[in-house]
Amino acid sequence: MNSRALDYTALVIALIGAVNWGLIGFFRFNLVTFLFGDMVWVTRIIYALVGICGLYLFTLFGRIQAFGEKM
Template sequence: MKTLDSVALGLLIVGGLNWLLVGFFEFDLDATIFGGETFLLSKIGYIVVSLCALYSVKFFPLITFQTTSQYRKT
């Protein structure tokens, strides 16, 4: 699972950087690499990053648990 977590995090970072480029410069790196927004490979890229985002929702309880545990020790 640790490998899958790392891959999901890496793809989320790449996706976030892509949205940064879209927001600041109206430049979609994914569409540029894979041949346009409507090209199949580009759509697959968007889907994979979105699935990584959904997968990463599982980390919220871990963050909450660690934060709560730290406050209970004091």
């Protein structure tokens, strides 16, 4: 998997996590818990994956800045 595909995958997963947090904040509705149950192993993996993707996207800032310097 190239870096661009990984970037888009991480971005999509982080956006899904952001939508879930928006649903929790506005409507007290947790989509992940609704779909997979209350903190079963699948739910914990999903939360961990969203967190890892969010941390990975921090590297995007450095790469965007480096790309801007090349132009």
